[in-house]
Amino acid sequence: MNNDFKPELVEAIIDANLGLERPLLPVLHAIQEEFGFISEDAMRLVANRLNITRAEVYGVVSFYHDYRTKPAGRHVLKLCRAEACQSMGSEANAAALLTRLGLDWGGTTEDGRLTVEPVYCLGLCACAPSAMLDGELHGRLDAAGLEFLAQEAA
Amino acid sequence: MRIYVPCDAAALATGADKVAAAIVAEAGRRGVEAQIVRNGSRGMFWLEPLVEIVTPQGRTGFGPMTVADVPGLFDAPGQHPKAVGLVEEIPFFAKQQRLTFARCGVIDPLDLGDYIAYGGYAGLAQAIKLGPAGICAEVKDSGLRGRGGAGFPTGIKWETVRTAQADQKYVVCNADEGDSGTFADRLMMEGDPFSLVEGMTIAGIATGATRGYVYIRSEYPHSIRTMNKAIARARQAKLLGANVMESSHDFDMEVFVGAGAYVCGEETALLDSLEGKRGQVRAKPPLPALVGLFGKPTVINNAISLLTIPVILEKGAKYYAEFGMGRSRGTMPVQIAGNVKRGGLFEAAFGITLGEIINDIAGGTASGRPVRAVQAGGPLGAYFPPSLFDTEYDYEAFTKRNGLIGHGGLVVFDDSVDMAKMARFAMEFCAHESCGKCTPCRIGSTRGVEVIDKIIAGIEPEKNLSLVEDLCETMKLGSLCALGGFTPYPVMSAITHFPEDFQKPAMPLAAE
Ligand SMILES: Cc1cc2nc3c(=O)[nH]c(=O)nc-3n(C[C@H](O)[C@H](O)[C@H](O)COP(=O)(O)O)c2cc1C
Numbered sequence: 001m002n003n004d005f006k007p008e009l010v011e012a013i014i015d016a017n018l019g020l021e022r023p024l025l026p027v028l029h030a031i032q033e034e035f036g037f038i039s040e041d042a043m044r045l046v047a048n049r050l051n052i053t054r055a056e057v058y059g060v061v062s063f064y065h066d067y068r069t070k071p072a073g074r075h076v077l078k079l080c081r082a083e084a085c086q087s088m089g090s091e092a093n094a095a096a097l098l099t100r101l102g103l104d105w106g107g108t109t110e111d112g113r114l115t116v117e118p119v120y121c122l123g124l125c126a127c128a129p130s131a132m133l134d135g136e137l138h139g140r141l142d143a144a145g146l147e148f149l150a151q152e153a154a
Numbered sequence: 155m156r157i158y159v160p161c162d163a164a165a166l167a168t169g170a171d172k173v174a175a176a177i178v179a180e181a182g183r184r185g186v187e188a189q190i191v192r193n194g195s196r197g198m199f200w201l202e203p204l205v206e207i208v209t210p211q212g213r214t215g216f217g218p219m220t221v222a223d224v225p226g227l228f229d230a231p232g233q234h235p236k237a238v239g240l241v242e243e244i245p246f247f248a249k250q251q252r253l254t255f256a257r258c259g260v261i262d263p264l265d266l267g268d269y270i271a272y273g274g275y276a277g278l279a280q281a282i283k284l285g286p287a288g289i290c291a292e293v294k295d296s297g298l299r300g301r302g303g304a305g306f307p308t309g310i311k312w313e314t315v316r317t318a319q320a321d322q323k324y325v326v327c328n329a330d331e332g333d334s335g336t337f338a339d340r341l342m343m344e345g346d347p348f349s350l351v352e353g354m355t356i357a358g359i360a361t362g363a364t365r366g367y368v369y370i371r372s373e374y375p376h377s378i379r380t381m382n383k384a385i386a387r388a389r390q391a392k393l394l395g396a397n398v399m400e401s402s403h404d405f406d407m408e409v410f411v412g413a414g415a416y417v418c419g420e421e422t423a424l425l426d427s428l429e430g431k432r433g434q435v436r437a438k439p440p441l442p443a444l445v446g447l448f449g450k451p452t453v454i455n456n457a458i459s460l461l462t463i464p465v466i467l468e469k470g471a472k473y474y475a476e477f478g479m480g481r482s483r484g485t486m487p488v489q490i491a492g493n494v495k496r497g498g499l500f501e502a503a504f505g506i507t508l509g510e511i512i513n514d515i516a517g518g519t520a521s522g523r524p525v526r527a528v529q530a531g532g533p534l535g536a537y538f539p540p541s542l543f544d545t546e547y548d549y550e551a552f553t554k555r556n557g558l559i560g561h562g563g564l565v566v567f568d569d570s571v572d573m574a575k576m577a578r579f580a581m582e583f584c585a586h587e588s589c590g591k592c593t594p595c596r597i598g599s600t601r602g603v604e605v606i607d608k609i610i611a612g613i614e615p616e617k618n619l620s621l622v623e624d625l626c627e628t629m630k631l632g633s634l635c636a637l638g639g640f641t642p643y644p645v646m647s648a649i650t651h652f653p654e655d656f657q658k659p660a661m662p663l664a665a666e
């Protein structure tokens with residue numbers, strides 16, 4: 001991940017998706033993948049190149065939970081908060097971790113190491129509780145397992 | 155030695171890659187020639203990672219495997235502490251009627267040869283013979299109803315699109331699978347992706363649509379990767395593109411990745427999302443079948459509806475319709491999740507009871523404590539107490555009990571659950587995911603959270619309970635889609651069946 005805005009990279013992403021019937025979401029996904037978030041500058045460039053208003057781009061970015069408008073930590077831990085994970089005690093485990101890190105949902109540790117975000121179901125509901133760390137899935141995460149995972153993300 | 159190690163997300167989440175690597179290393183150390191196949195999952199998640207070794211008697215299983223269990227596979231597999239015997243004789247598996255999931259966990263998901271050897275593309279060949287009207291008739295006769303939630307007859311939807319006149323039509327697969335407790339779409343996209351490619355191709359031929367999209371949620375990175383590979387391979391084999399399977403029909407498809415919005419599972423919100431907009435629900439009519447993606451006639455179906463089509467055409471509508479009860483024909487992939495001993499995917503003919511599934515097949519809770527509640531049908535579905543476990547798995551039987559089958563998810567809770575908290579969560583989830591179009595859904599749900607918080611705190615419970623009831627009525631009547639309209643089901647079922655959880659004495663807010 002690279003947090004600096006590089007117009008040429010954004011341009012390249014847009015060019016690569018221009019053949020699609022509606023490229024906006026794929027372009028935003030690719031920008032976030034590249035930079036970790038979608039900056040004002042990136043939104044402006046996307047609006048220009050796709051010939052839509054900035055308000056439209058902003059409206060889409062703010063609608064979807066996936067898109068971030070602020071940089072995330074070096075690691076992103078998504079913890080499932082949906083019902084099946086709750087039935088296996090996910091909420092208490094998450095609360096303990098957030099308290100120890102001094103974070104709210106969506107927050108990033110002061111050293112910029114870890115962002116903890118909620119997610120509503122990863123399709124691992126029969127191996128609950130579950131989580132995703134930097135795109136890797138983890139199931140049957142008890143309190144100790146979760147703590148281990150958070151420490152591993154160094 | 156031929157060894158299967160699943161590459162399904164649930165197997166990976168529980169360590170399958172490490173186990174596979176350990177098997178390769180151990181085989182190397184011992185000079186044993188081991189051929190590792192990465193299959194999908196059989197759907198018996200309490201056993202994942204489930205390693206299978208091919209023997210003359212059949213595939214024998216070992217699970218849940220850890221790296222430490224690997225050397226034992228090469229010593230005396232029969233005495234291995236994780237041995238579970240012949241996989242297809244495990245009661246959970248043997249009791250199923252696997253029509254839709256017949257290949258899942260059996261084959262190498264991306265091996266087209268394997269797919270065809272196990273009956274793949276026989277359905278498409280039959281479809282090409284039948285032609286558009288014939289396919290629609292066959293699907294109607296099978297009695298298949300949409301597996302995404304609403305249970306609308308698939309054949310009727312297809313017929314509407316088939317008879318619509320347009321220069322372009324679309325097939326859209328709804329693989330947004332946002333309901334907690336469900337993973338059927340995911341399991342198939344990762345374990346038998348060609349079945350979805352084949353099912354969508356048949357839908358295209360049946361309706362005259364030449365382009366298809368699979369809308370997959372971003373929470374399913376493995377499904378996205380596997381589907382993309384399967385589509386590329388099918389295209390290479392001329393099973394997608396111009397003159398599919400040397401017929402006069404053209405059809406091609408691609409994957410579209412969602413962006414984390416539950417409401418985009420609603421079909422019209424999904425179409426807006428595909429069009430690059432905010433995923434807001436459209437008023438119906440017009441039906442998407444007539445005015446759908448980019449304003450064109452569009453078949454939009456759940457992934458399971460679509461990938462069940464090939465087997466219906468291969469075996470015949472009559473064969474499929476012989477399973478089931480009443481107006482619920484065929485089989486349903488029931489997904490058992492949450493606090494459960496044997497969680498996973500159980501495909502069975504409609505008619506099995508909730509109690510049989512939870513107690514006999516799944517073996518009760520994982521914690522060993524009594525089952526207290528089961529949420530059926532995802533976050534918009536009702537909570538069932540054990541006293542209603544005689545309910546048969548059937549669309550109409552669930553409706554009669556103020557519940558819904560939805561996409562087939564069941565989430566089990568033991569007696570430590572606080573149902574007032576679950577009712578609160580239902581409202582909170584609705585507030586979090588509301589697309590914002592209707593006031594009762596957007597504002598009512600936030601208000602619902604506040605009122606339930608008061609009840610939990612013991613503040614005027616009588617008065618606040620009747621307030622919740624009024625709110626639920628307003629949401630039911632004033633919501634455009636089922637997010638606002640059905641959130642009252644989990645809330646009201648919790649209040650109705652578990653009233654004691656809403657009658658706690660006043661206590662300080664901070665206490666658990
Ligand atoms: C809030 C909401 C979420 C939904 N989520 C899904 C979903 O994730 N997958 C799905 O197939 N259908 C979902 N549906 C149902 C779809 O609107 C639609 O009925 C379905 O895609 C039609 O396909 P089918 O006839 O094959 O079931 C949802 C509906 C609502 C109101």
Ligand code: SF4
Pocket residue numbers: 417435587588589590591592593595596633634635636637638639
């Ligand atoms: S009920 Fe809620 S989610 Fe559905 S259309 Fe209205 S505001 Fe949107």
Ligand code: FES
Pocket residue numbers: 080081082083084085086120121122123124125128129130334335336
């Ligand atoms: S509810 Fe957590 S993975 Fe499905």
